[in-house]
Amino acid sequence: MNYFFFLEASMLICLLGALISSLAKSQEKIRFITIYSSFFSTLCAFASYLGFYFSYQGYITLSEFNAPLPALSSLLYFVVLLCTPRTKFIGADKPFPSNLLLLSQTLSLLICSSSNNSTLFLLLALEPLIPLVDLIRRGERIQIFLIHWVPTWLIALTLAFANSLPMELTGILLSLMVVIRMGIFPGHTWIVYLTEKCSFTIALLFITPMAPILIILKNNQLLHDTHASIYLSWFAIASIFYFAGLTLVQRSLRNFFTYLCLALSGMVVLGVCSHEALQLTAAFSLRNSLWVALIGMAIVVRALEARHGRLSLFQNHGFYESTPMLGIAFLVCGLGCVGFPGTSAFISFEMLADEIIPSSPFFGMVIVFSEALISISLLMVYFKLFCGKKVEWSDIFKVRLREMIALWIIIFLIFGFRFLPLTDIVTTHHNLEKSGTQHPH
Amino acid sequence: MNGIESALDFFAAMTIFSPLALAFFMLLAFVFQIKLPEKIIALVVELSVFIALAGILGLVSLFLSNGVKKWGYEPFPTFHLESFHFDFQFYFDWLSLSFATLALLLCFVIAFFSQRYMHREPGYQRFFVLYAIFVSGIVIASLSGTIESLFVGWEMVGLSSALLVAFFHERIMPTRNGLHLWIVYRISDAALFLASYLLHHALGQGFFQAILEQGSEGLANEVSSPVLVGAGVLIFLASACKSALFPFSGWLPRAMEGPTPTSAIFYGALSIHLGAFLLLRLNPIVQLSPILAWTVVFFGLLTALVSGIIANAQTDIKSILAYATLTQVGIIIAEIGFGLELLPLIHIIGHASLRTYQFLRAPSSFAYYKSLEESLGRTNLNKYTPKGKIAQTGPLSLAIYSFALNRGGMDSMLEKFITKPFVQMFKLADIFEKKWGSMLAGIDPSKTKNQEERS
Numbered sequence: 001m002n003y004f005f006f007l008e009a010s011m012l013i014c015l016l017g018a019l020i021s022s023l024a025k026s027q028e029k030i031r032f033i034t035i036y037s038s039f040f041s042t043l044c045a046f047a048s049y050l051g052f053y054f055s056y057q058g059y060i061t062l063s064e065f066n067a068p069l070p071a072l073s074s075l076l077y078f079v080v081l082l083c084t085p086r087t088k089f090i091g092a093d094k095p096f097p098s099n100l101l102l103l104s105q106t107l108s109l110l111i112c113s114s115s116n117n118s119t120l121f122l123l124l125a126l127e128p129l130i131p132l133v134d135l136i137r138r139g140e141r142i143q144i145f146l147i148h149w150v151p152t153w154l155i156a157l158t159l160a161f162a163n164s165l166p167m168e169l170t171g172i173l174l175s176l177m178v179v180i181r182m183g184i185f186p187g188h189t190w191i192v193y194l195t196e197k198c199s200f201t202i203a204l205l206f207i208t209p210m211a212p213i214l215i216i217l218k219n220n221q222l223l224h225d226t227h228a229s230i231y232l233s234w235f236a237i238a239s240i241f242y243f244a245g246l247t248l249v250q251r252s253l254r255n256f257f258t259y260l261c262l263a264l265s266g267m268v269v270l271g272v273c274s275h276e277a278l279q280l281t282a283a284f285s286l287r288n289s290l291w292v293a294l295i296g297m298a299i300v301v302r303a304l305e306a307r308h309g310r311l312s313l314f315q316n317h318g319f320y321e322s323t324p325m326l327g328i329a330f331l332v333c334g335l336g337c338v339g340f341p342g343t344s345a346f347i348s349f350e351m352l353a354d355e356i357i358p359s360s361p362f363f364g365m366v367i368v369f370s371e372a373l374i375s376i377s378l379l380m381v382y383f384k385l386f387c388g389k390k391v392e393w394s395d396i397f398k399v400r401l402r403e404m405i406a407l408w409i410i411i412f413l414i415f416g417f418r419f420l421p422l423t424d425i426v427t428t429h430h431n432l433e434k435s436g437t438q439h440p441h
Numbered sequence: 442m443n444g445i446e447s448a449l450d451f452f453a454a455m456t457i458f459s460p461l462a463l464a465f466f467m468l469l470a471f472v473f474q475i476k477l478p479e480k481i482i483a484l485v486v487e488l489s490v491f492i493a494l495a496g497i498l499g500l501v502s503l504f505l506s507n508g509v510k511k512w513g514y515e516p517f518p519t520f521h522l523e524s525f526h527f528d529f530q531f532y533f534d535w536l537s538l539s540f541a542t543l544a545l546l547l548c549f550v551i552a553f554f555s556q557r558y559m560h561r562e563p564g565y566q567r568f569f570v571l572y573a574i575f576v577s578g579i580v581i582a583s584l585s586g587t588i589e590s591l592f593v594g595w596e597m598v599g600l601s602s603a604l605l606v607a608f609f610h611e612r613i614m615p616t617r618n619g620l621h622l623w624i625v626y627r628i629s630d631a632a633l634f635l636a637s638y639l640l641h642h643a644l645g646q647g648f649f650q651a652i653l654e655q656g657s658e659g660l661a662n663e664v665s666s667p668v669l670v671g672a673g674v675l676i677f678l679a680s681a682c683k684s685a686l687f688p689f690s691g692w693l694p695r696a697m698e699g700p701t702p703t704s705a706i707f708y709g710a711l712s713i714h715l716g717a718f719l720l721l722r723l724n725p726i727v728q729l730s731p732i733l734a735w736t737v738v739f740f741g742l743l744t745a746l747v748s749g750i751i752a753n754a755q756t757d758i759k760s761i762l763a764y765a766t767l768t769q770v771g772i773i774i775a776e777i778g779f780g781l782e783l784l785p786l787i788h789i790i791g792h793a794s795l796r797t798y799q800f801l802r803a804p805s806s807f808a809y810y811k812s813l814e815e816s817l818g819r820t821n822l823n824k825y826t827p828k829g830k831i832a833q834t835g836p837l838s839l840a841i842y843s844f845a846l847n848r849g850g851m852d853s854m855l856e857k858f859i860t861k862p863f864v865q866m867f868k869l870a871d872i873f874e875k876k877w878g879s880m881l882a883g884i885d886p887s888k889t890k891n892q893e894e895r896s
Contacts, residue, residue, distance in 0.1 A: 144882040189878045245867040246874070278523050316613055321563075325474055332472075340600070341593040350589075351525050357638050368634055372627040379603065379623050387610035404474075411472055429522055 010044035018102035125156035171226030239266035293336030296410035316388025455496030532586030588647035618695035629682030636675035684716030705800030737778030745771030754845030
């Protein structure tokens with residue numbers, strides 16, 4: 001039995017789970033089905049990863065980039081579902097989108113393990129349908145979403161099916177798609193709207209994986225040959241600085257999180273705009289580390305919002321004494337986002353800056369300065385949320401065991417991610433070099 | 442490897458890994474929300490700092506008895522990938538050994554002091570978690586053999602310092618002051634990061650040993666000496682932020698919001714001297730350009746002068762001590778700018794020890810004054826207290842007094858010309874973002890504004 005069996009099984013379990021949870025009537029049953037489908041899917045994804053690892057020969061990988069991605073993706077979905085409060089499933093005003101989440105997990109698994117360019121374009125076009133359906137279910141306006149996504153769908157379909165497009169046009173279309181999907185300035189407005197109006201769980205699982213990075217890596221040569229990477233890198237650098245600055249002045253916690261994601265996404269996009277294997281390695285490793293750290297931060301944000309509703313950053317809330325675990329997790333995930341020494345993003349960030357500075361000292365300085373801005377805003381928000389006020393303890397503040405387990409997994413990944421086999425930078429570098437030689441276009 | 446080399450490596454490992462193990466243990470207990478008894482925490486902290494201190498004293502004795510001048514220790518293999526390399530190495534010589542011995546000795550004293558001072562404090566465990574990170578950071582920074590390992594220690598010191606200033610976090614002022622310190626430290630970190638890149642670019646590596654062996658004359662012959670001068674400027678900026686030189690001095694009195702042991706050890710003794718230590722360590726780069734060296738002297742003396750004036754107008758003991766500390770730090774920086782090596786080191790050691798004592802005595806200064814009054818009598822004591830002469834002096838003295846009372850207006854100057862315009866620019870951008878987003882979503886912007894106001 002090879003590892004593909006488990007990979008397919010993990011996707012099938014999610015799909016079946018989504019179908020059964022759509023048919024189930026009792027909310028308790030839906031919760032049960034959702035969590036267990038995600039759990040068994042994660043087990044299968046890990047089994048496929050282990051199966052791959054033990055039959056590992058040379059540097060040929062599951063997809064040509066990285067074998068652990070489906071397992072990591074599944075794990076993060078499971079962690080998010082595990083710590084979803086029971087009240088979200090049962091007795092909430094708006095139904096929790098369990099089936100959509102399982103569908104999203106299936107799509108994420110497919111994207112992580114897909115090796116075909118056209119399939120990837122199609123999957124990336126399919127992925128936004130999930131937040132769109134959720135917006136419609138919640139009765140929110142979808143105008144802003146359609147303004148951005150109708151042209152992007154057209155682009156994705158063109159890129160997936162048209163074989164004889166001129167190279168320059170392909171480069172421009174691909175860049176446009178990346179700008180909108182990743183929320184690179186000025187194509188970011190819909191993401192801010194999405195995190196505000198959509199279910200936060202759906203939104204965070206849609207934004208944090210930075211899925212288009214895979215397509216940029218696959219088409220890196222094309223972007224380089226058509227000089228599209230130059231324009232893309234200028235947009236990315238503007239995004240990094242602009243969004244890092246905006247994190248400083250946010251008055252709502254959710255908006256702060258959105259701009260934090262956007263600034264960090266810009267950093268990863270800037271990294272993959274290069275043709276150098278070392279820079280690509282740094283950017284890809286950084287993306288994996290940021291994925292984990294951002295999910296961790298989102299879990300904290302969601303846990304706080306579940307207890308207190310939407311949080312404003314106008315005043316201090318002083319949550320530390322009542323929920324110290326959330327405070328610690330927020331700080332650790334924040335440090336993971338800025339590549340603090342000891343976290344998995346540290347070496348990737350150092351490597352990225354080290355590679356960018358020689359080619360463009362200006363870009364390098366902007367990155368370092370923006371990283372400083374982000375770290376300042378992170379500590380500022382930490383103080384606003386967890387300090388500056390004495391709050392009387394109440395039972396609702398208590399962090400549940402499932403939330404604790406989820407946060408421990410995230411903290412372990414932030415500090416120990418680099419030590420997992422195949423997530424190592426050196427292996428990633430070899431994989432990228434190998435894939436670069438095998439798939440120049 | 443002969444016996445002495447093995448012994449050197451053994452003592453080096455003791456010095457470096459003992460605080461790291463302490464930090465790991467404390468962090469683990471903290472993350473898993475295991476509430477440790479005060480006695481266990483005190484025992485573990487004292488034991489690990491004692492082991493580290495024993496390690497460094499073992500190294501000193503081996504250096505003295507065997508005539509060893511320098512020793513490199515590489516606990517982890519260097520990370521190399523094509524042109525990128527990350528060297529995590531340690532370098533022991535007279536400078537690093539002296540500073541690390543001082544740091545560990547003071548940390549050991551503070552560990553004893555703190556376990557009583559912080560007794561029954563709700564954040565007892567949190568305090569020692571941050572203490573452990575600080576000790577690890579200062580040991581790594583002082584013994585680092587490369588700019589990369591120095592950067593790791595530098596960041597650990599910065600984070601723990603900011604969180605310690607905000608230790609009493611249910612009040613708003615400590616958190617504001619902690620944030621202020623963090624902002625200055627992040628500027629310092631950014632400057633050091635860029636300096637580290639420039640050093641790599643100019644020399645192909647960031648080993649201190651290579652820089653020290655070449656000296657400023659050797660470095661001047663390098664083709665890339667202008668790049669090295671650029672690195673020197675950034676190193677000076679990093680040091681100026683860390684050592685609270687003019688105009689970054691604003692964070693030092695603010696840092697006194699933290700618990701007394703941390704004020705004593707971190708801002709009065711170690712953290713404040715870390716910038717001076719960095720300049721001393723990379724003095725050949727500073728001396729490469731006479732203009733840079735004189736700039737260092739100028740800012741050192743300016744800091745000493747301004748702080749000396751400000752210290753005279755402060756009304757609380759911790760602020761007086763903070764600015765008095767800064768006066769001496771300014772003089773130490775000027776000494777380094779003059780190219781001296783031994784004198785600044787002796788100055789750092791003597792000054793750090795004195796300030797630790799003074800800061801630790803600060804909370805009991807009233808009791809001390811009272812006992813002095815009881816021993817000498819009020820009339821005799823008045824002979825030694827300064828007389829208030831402000832009212833009798835002219836407008837110039839009043840202007841100087843006002844300048845000192847406003848702490849040189851450094852904070853307000855930085856806020857007015859740098860922070861405020863910067864933040865204002867992004868506030869405008871945020872307003873634009875909201876309007877643009879509402880327009881695209883087809884929502885009336887006034888409705889969004891009303892909703893925000895209500896929230």
